[in-house]
Amino acid sequence: MERKLRILLVDDHAIVREGVSALINGQHDMEVIGQTSDGKTAIEQVQSCKPDIVIMDISMPGMNGIQLTTRIHEMCPNTLVLALTRHTDSTYAQQIIQAGAQGYLLKQAAAKDLIVAIHTLAQGGVYLDSAVASRLLNNGSRQTSGAATEQALSERETEVIRMIALGYSNKEIAAELNLSIKTIDTYKARAQEKLQLYTRAALVRYALERGWLGND
């Protein structure tokens, strides 16, 4: 008979702790060995009980989940941490994983995926909630500047692109360069065609890369 996974629950909502422990204890290969509502007690319990896995909320009074994870990771690097939270922002996930957590599960999906997540961690894997994971990945896939196919911009086109990147409206640019708005539009369109950059955000990035946007 193999040893059951020993799990510590940390959540300031007792009702959630109960739900989770009911679900876990219903499993034959894992058990909840302790519960606590705050970080301070949690650290003591981790030191005394040496749980296999700590399941913790992020938003808690006093020490929050991210800080707690950092401490646990320092004290007992072998203890696995699964964040269980209602925050769908990928930023939370990013931060707690950086602090040392191995899993991030939304409470919204806990009923369905908690057991799977625990198993994944126990087998040495990393678990990320699918909704959060896709956001995290999106962050890295930004449109890059069209530098590779870039054609040389004319002086005027460069000037217009630079002013766009600096946040001037077409009207302001027109006034500044003493040209009509239509002409500015034409320059902008031509430059965008050359650079293969069709959004303002891409143009700003392009300008940033060239250091056009200095300190003010």
Add this chain to the structure above:
Amino acid sequence: MNSESTSQELLPEHAPNDTFAPSGINVVGIGASAGGIRALQGFFAHAPADCGMAFVVILHLSPSAESNVAEILQQTTAMPVTQVTEATRVEPNHVYVIPPNKLLSIQDGTIYLQAPAGEQVRRAPIDLFFRSLADSHGRNAAAVVLSGSGADGTVGVQRIKENGGAVLAQDPHEAEFDAMPRNVIATGLVDYILPVADIPAALIEYWRTAEAVQLPIDTVPLPASDDDALRTIFTVLRSRTGHDFSQYKRPTLLRRIGRRMQVNNVTNLAAYLQVLRSRPEEVQALLRDLLISVTNFFRDADAWLSLTAVIPNLFASKDAGDQVRVWVPACATGEEAYTVAMLLYEHASTLDSAPTIQVFATDIDEDAINTARQGMYPETIVADVSAERLQRFFMPEQGRYRIKKEIRDLVLFAPHNLVRDPPFSRLDLITCRNLLIYLNRGVQAQVLQLFHFMLLPNGYLLLGASESADSVAGLFTPIDKGARLFQRRTAPMSSLVTMPTLPLVKSARAVAPRQHHGAEDPAQAFADLDLHVLARYGPPRVIVNENDDIVHLAKGVGRFLTLADGELTHNLIKMVHPDLRLELRTALFTALQRQESTETRWQRVEIDGTPRLVHIRVQPIQEPEWASGSMLVLFDDMADTGDVLRDPTAHTEPMLQQLQEELLRTKEQLRTTTDQYETAVEEYKAANEELQAINEELRATTEELETSKEELQSANEELITVNQELKHKVEEVSQSNNDLQNLMASTQIATIFIDRELRIRRYTPSTEAIFNLIPTDINRPLAHITHKTDYAHMSDDVAGVLRTLSRTEREIQSQDGHSYLARLLPYRTANDSIEGVVLTFVDITERKQAEEVVRESEEQFRRAIEDAPIPIIMHAEDGQVLQISKSWTELTGYRQEDIPTFEAWLNQAYGLGADEVRQRMHSLFKNPTYTEDMEFDIVTRTGKHRTWLFHASSPGMLRDGRRFVVGMALDITERKRAEEAVQRARDELNARVQERTAELRQANTQLQELVRKLVTAQEDERRRIARELHDQLGQQISALQLNLAALEIAAQSDTALQARVEQAQQIAAMLDHDVDQLAYELRPSGLDDFGLHVALQQHVETWSQRHGIAAEVQIVDNHQRALPAEIESVLYRVVQEALTNVAKHADAQHVSVILEQRSNEARVIVEDDGKGFDPGAPLVGSTSHRLGLSGMRERVELVGGSVTVESEPGRGTTIYVRIPLSGGEEGRHGTQTENSAR
């Protein structure tokens, strides 16, 4: 001895080796300049690596730049090429290259480097090297001149040639720059002119021949075959050129001939003779080589220094009328002669009354003399002549230097053969350098004797470095042995100085003592013995020439000869015993005439006190040919025994007596005849000498004529110039004539020129408008011409002008209504005589009309003021009132006579205010550009007060020069009163409005503050509810779901229950999602936990996923400083609302959200590529869109920001939000505190 000390003046005798075949290394100096690199490459490409020569390359390099000529040349030849950097020993099959900014010289096979002494020397590195090469290597030297500009090398090759080296030049047609080769070729000294590629082969062949040439230079005597050949060569030379070289030193001659043999590739004299006979030009070439004698200016500086020291002696005791006479025999191309002339001139110019200087410069080479006459020298002479002398005595001309006229005039050049032609006499100085060395010792002595004879007592003689006057000991005293300077010593006049008879040229008297020829022949030893015997035992005898001068005396003949009184003579007839004289003369004459042996009878003569019988036989000599014309005179004597006189055939008798008497008479007659004859001969001699003197004078005259010709040529040049100038003047005159014609034609002023007879001389075309003039009227009297004016007394006026010579002016009228000003002036010529009258008619019609117009306008002006409906006053600067308008009088009650001055008006109308008006008037006149609008209260005559607006214009000028001002007044009394009433009402209203506005502003501020608080409260509330939802309800739902999940597990067996649980789970999930969404929309937790950047990115991502529209966020934040929480909220909400609008209305594909944080401003830009709208269009259609916008605006304006929207149908929409940031240093915390404090 300075030839050792300077080593520059090594002469042929001192050349390193005296056998002919060259020993040591053959050194080839190669000079090149522009275009030289390519020529050098061509040269070395054809020079075999084992050619056995050493090459030294001299180039004109830039002094500053590095040179890589050595590397370039190395690529074309297998020989090692070295740039010389230190004293280097030359080796065969090596190439040496000059480095930049250095000069090279060579001595005894070692190349030395020198730093250039100055700019001048730098120009002639090739010349300098060639000279040292020539001096050091003599016949082992060769000079090659390749492409280049300038004349460098020209002087150097002369020295090469003089010392027996070879000279080669690149074919100028091939050279890129042909000036240098051409200049060298022009010296006539070049042995080969070849394309560059053929030069190496020619050099190899030249040296090879040198080894093969067999010339016994130092063998005396010559082998018979060579001697014959040499003599024939002399004969050929004499017959073709008139120059006889048989008296020249044999080794020198042979060396020079040997060089020609090398050039012609023949190895013995006989073969060369063939060449000489078959090619006439070779004779000229040989002559040039034999004659070559090169000098430089100031060659051998020491000698000239010594000479300079004695020059003052030449001038001593001479006065302006005297001459200093100098002779430079063998002057070559004149350098030496000019050098002497310069030195003399330099000294003469220090004297007050200097004697004239006359330098005779002669040479046998006419080409050289012509060159010398030109006085043009290559620029490379700068190496020899000091800069100071160069500047003083030379003029640069076409890249060369021409000697200045002042020096040129001192020197007379003439072709002259020193040993043939009559010499110059009464000389102070003779410089004869490097000529004697070519002559045999005997001839040397004769020449020196000649010099001695021609010099004045204490005159000086300057010889060449290796020459001396030792052969005529006693004639000269050495002054400076090293410099070879001698002074004539007063010594007994030698009567043997008969130099001009020496046979150097074909001459009728071409007989020379040649006795030594036989003796030189070793094969004739017995003949020698025979002669010896003959000399001792032969009869007493004399050999005389055709002039009866004794040329040879044999032993024992002395007793037949006596020494006569008077001048010493050779003449046999004069020297023979007087008793034998007659017989001998007859015998000599007969023998010469008949060319047969003649004998005299036995003659009784008393010799040494003893009577002897003497018999003379005269034998003309036919063999050898050169001695023909001479005669052998044999004397025979015996004791007078009286037998002969007692000859039986001579028995006395009266007949004999008679015959003897007759004989005595005849003898007497003969003596008389002889005396006469001798007198005649003396006279002939005198005449001959005179002719010689005349000859000299003629020569000098020719020189002078030469000079005159040059002067005439220069005069001619000047005439041409003057003529050119004259032409130019004529053109100028013609030009001014043209100008005058045009002026006449174009002038509008009618002008007539009249002569003293009152006839028309000339008129301008515009005259035709007044006078009936046509061109043929010229020369007709003026009175005959009709005109169209009322000028009746014109002729009288003209006559009057001529009489009084003063001008007259009249104003006249023409019939067509024009007015003219007729002006009559006397016509003065340049020399101030009166030649007539000039009439001009100036059209003054317009001026007259203008005057009329002015008068009218003045009247109008006056009336205008007078009748003007407003009060006007015009017064002058001095106060006089000039005019006032009628309305002035009406309004004030004052007439003009009441206020004669402005002062009077001021005092009456203004009272106390008068001072201010006065001051203003003053400043008006002071500053004329200033105009004044003044409001014044005046008092009328009747005492009423009125307000006037008074305007004064800037001052004008009266005709009498006074300035005046026009003042206009407006009576604004009524208007003023109405205005005051209105102003009072307005002020009251304004006060009330301000009061109300202040109240409103306060209310408004309060309202805004309330709204702000409301918004903050709203945000706080939202935050609170969102927390609540998240923390309480959300957690509970999560717990519910977990429980449901647990229940689901527990209810596995009960399917009905399981279905219910699943349903409950779905409801819980939906509830969960809704709560989440609600909380998020109320206030995203990220905004508080992570700040605006993260929250924005999160929101845009979520939005993008939810609506399926690509969206990206770009944040530009160079300061990394958090914004105040309030502003973050505003920006977040604005983006939220904008995106909501996009999702609802824009139909966009891409959305960009830009957040830019600056130190003083935060900006948000939301751009989509949707359908856009027309911002100017009226509010129709989707009003909610507009509502969204106005909601944004309200929020933004609440924190002092602004919203700009740019859109256009079909082109997307861009929203610009700007919020100013106060301070810029506050963090989020401080702002929050501030917010809560409000």
